[in-house]
Amino acid sequence: MRTTAARGSLTGLLLLWGLTRAALLLCVLKVIVFPGPDVTSDVSVIYRGWYEVLLTGTFPLDDVTWQYPPAAALAVLSPGLLPFLEYATAFFVLALLADLAVLALLVHAGRRPGRSPRGAWVWVAGLPLLGPTVYARYDVMVTAVAVAALLAGVRHPRLMGALAGFGALLKVWPAMLLLGVRRRAAWASAAATGAGVAALFAVTVPGAFAFLTFQRDRGTEVESLGALVFHVARHHGWDGEVLLNYGSVEFLGPYVTWVSTGALFLTGAAFAWLVLWRLLATRFEAHTAVDAAFTAVLMFTVTSRVISPQYMVWLVGLAAVCLCFRESRMRLPVALVLAASVVTVLEFPVWFHHVVASDPLGIALLAVRNGLLVAAALLAARALWRATVPGRRPLPTVPQPARATEAPVSS
Numbered sequence: 001m002r003t004t005a006a007r008g009s010l011t012g013l014l015l016l017w018g019l020t021r022a023a024l025l026l027c028v029l030k031v032i033v034f035p036g037p038d039v040t041s042d043v044s045v046i047y048r049g050w051y052e053v054l055l056t057g058t059f060p061l062d063d064v065t066w067q068y069p070p071a072a073a074l075a076v077l078s079p080g081l082l083p084f085l086e087y088a089t090a091f092f093v094l095a096l097l098a099d100l101a102v103l104a105l106l107v108h109a110g111r112r113p114g115r116s117p118r119g120a121w122v123w124v125a126g127l128p129l130l131g132p133t134v135y136a137r138y139d140v141m142v143t144a145v146a147v148a149a150l151l152a153g154v155r156h157p158r159l160m161g162a163l164a165g166f167g168a169l170l171k172v173w174p175a176m177l178l179l180g181v182r183r184r185a186a187w188a189s190a191a192a193t194g195a196g197v198a199a200l201f202a203v204t205v206p207g208a209f210a211f212l213t214f215q216r217d218r219g220t221e222v223e224s225l226g227a228l229v230f231h232v233a234r235h236h237g238w239d240g241e242v243l244l245n246y247g248s249v250e251f252l253g254p255y256v257t258w259v260s261t262g263a264l265f266l267t268g269a270a271f272a273w274l275v276l277w278r279l280l281a282t283r284f285e286a287h288t289a290v291d292a293a294f295t296a297v298l299m300f301t302v303t304s305r306v307i308s309p310q311y312m313v314w315l316v317g318l319a320a321v322c323l324c325f326r327e328s329r330m331r332l333p334v335a336l337v338l339a340a341s342v343v344t345v346l347e348f349p350v351w352f353h354h355v356v357a358s359d360p361l362g363i364a365l366l367a368v369r370n371g372l373l374v375a376a377a378l379l380a381a382r383a384l385w386r387a388t389v390p391g392r393r394p395l396p397t398v399p400q401p402a403r404a405t406e407a408p409v410s411s
Contacts, residue, residue, distance in 0.1 A: 009117060010107065013124055017103055020128040021096060027132035028092045036349025039136045044088040046247075047138075050076045051087060059207035065247030070201035070208040071169035075138035095135040098144040099127065102317060105144075109151045109324045114286070119324030122334065126316040129341040130309060131349065137310040142171045143317035149177050150290050150321045153186065161189030169197050173297055173314060179274060180292025182284055219250040219260055221306040222355055223347065225370045226259040227251060231358040242356055248306060249356060266303035273381065274299070281388035287325035288388060294318040294330055295380040298337075302377045307370070309348045312341050329383035336376035343369040 026032040028040050046065060053060045054073050060066040079090035102123055110117040127134055134140055149163035160181070167174025168190075178190055201208040220226050222242060230240060230251045240253020251259075274296055281288075297318055301311050319334040347355050347365040354362035 013103075013107070013117075013120055017100075017124045020124070021099060024128055024132055024135050025092060025096060028135045029089065034132050034349065036352055039131070039133045039349050040088060043091050043136050047076050047091065048087050051079070057205065059205060059210060061207040061210055067211050067247065069169045069172060069211060070205065071166065071197060072138065072171065073201075073205070075141050075170065078141075091138075092135050095138070095140050098141045099134075101144050102140075102147050102320075105147055105151055106320055106324060109321075114326055115324050116326045119320040119322070122323050122338070123316065123320035126319065126338050126341060127313065129338065129345060130312050130316070131345040133309045133345075133349065134313050137313070139171070139310040139313040142167060142174065143313050145170060146174045146177060146293075146314070147317050147321055149174065150293060150318070151324070153177075153181060153289055154286050157181065157183040157186035158189040161186035161191075162193040165190035165193030166197060168194055169201075173300065176296040176300065177289075177293045179278060179296050180281075180284070180289035219245060219252060219305070220256050220263070221248045221250050221308070223309075223366060223369075224263065224305055224307045225302060225374070226263045226305065228363070228366055228370065229259055230256070231355075231363045231366065234358045242358075248308065260305050263303055263305045267300060270299040270303050277381075277385060277389065282390055283388045285327060287322070287328045288384075290318070290321050290325060291328055291330050291380070291384050291387070294322050294333070295377070295384045298333065298373070298377040298380055302370070302373050307373075309344050312337070312344050316341060329387050330380055333376040333380040333383070336372050336379070340369050340372035340376065343372065 023032070027034045030040070050060050050063070050066065050073075053063075054077055059070070059073065078094050079085070079087050082090035082093060085093065103120060106120040106123055107117070109115055110120050127140075145163055145167040149160045149167060152163065153160035161178070164174050164177045164186070167177070175190075175194075178187060181187065198208070220230070222231075230238060230253075234240075238254065240251055240256060242249060243252050244250075245252060250256075274292075277292075294315075297314055301307060301315065304311075315337045319330070319337050322328045322330040323334055343365060347362070347369055351361060351365060355366060356362070
């Protein structure tokens with residue numbers, strides 16, 4: 001009976017994946033017109049332009065929108081593996097394959113003792129909530145590397161470290177996967193892989209680390225938590241403006257640098273809390289590293305100067321890995337992330353013009369989405385702390401001498 005039920009569940013999972021992913025492909029291929037701005041222009045225009053530059057043997061040194069670590073070049077160049085397809089179509093197909101790889105990893109992991117198939121369901125049902133943006137950015141590819149790293153961590157720490165180190169050179173955030181890992185082999189492998197790949201790019205391709213300057217000069221993106229200050233301030237005389245800047249729609253004007261600095265301060269505070277947790281935590285289980293990675297990425301996403309819709313792909317992927325473990329403490333934060341995903345597709349791309357205009361609908365969407373993410377981050381941090389950091393223990397009881405009237409206990 002259990003085998004039959006498991007097969008039925010897998011069939012339903014694959015059917016749902018097939019239907020939802022077919023819909024996503026039809027959207028990015030423009031067979032179905034998804035409401036809002038065209039989300040595929042990043043691939044067909046920006047990525048394609050980078051592709052042409054990278055083929056010449058250099059990074060896009062004069063393009064401030066290139067704000068990614070050097071290994072991101074591999075994702076941009078990857079459509080060359082399918083030369084029989086047009087660039088954008090090839091990219092969408094490869095994004096679909098990365099999505100399928102994540103599903104295969106989660107299904108396999110969910111069959112092990114102590115694991116659960118819920119993780120695979122979170123991925124299959126959660127990813128399409130974000131709309132066609134998930135296939136129009138390379139974040140699903142990075143997420144596939146991160147999921148593979150976390151699932152490898154229990155038995156193969158060196159492999160986990162290598163994948164995390166490589167992932168960090170794709171988009172930085174996978175470095176946080178190591179936060180809850182205790183085995184030195186994982187850290188050593190990550191350092192060796194990261195240093196080796198970075199050195200290879202630095203030696204062979206000019207401008208491998210120009211992205212650091214471009215990233216430093218970014219402002220406050222209109223979808224970030226700090227941006228809510230200016231969305232409201234626009235209705236009370238603030239004379240700044242909203243412009244396309246450094247590849248995203250950002251606020252420019254008075255006090256923007258203050259809010260951007262405040263965001264960096266919050267990121268620093270989040271990092272300090274994570275370091276404190278790591279120093280005090282003593283109870284580590286199989287799922288602790290996964291819960292810690294999910295919490296860390298949540299905290300850094302919430303405090304960032306930029307909360308682009310594709311960042312939610314990372315959170316859905318890590319949420320799915322958390323729920324692969326039956327003992328994970330992240331069920332409520334995962335539910336909040338999925339709810340935030342529903343609101344995210346409404347604020348971008350469906351009603352993005354309301355967000356840019358800072359009208360009541362746009363402000364409400366951002367307040368709800370960002371509020372859900374803040375709540376998820378705080379609850380995840382609380383659950384991680386309670387599960388791993390020992391509380392105040394009662395003082396040991398001092399044995400009292402036996403009374404004269406009591407008979408001694410024979411052994």
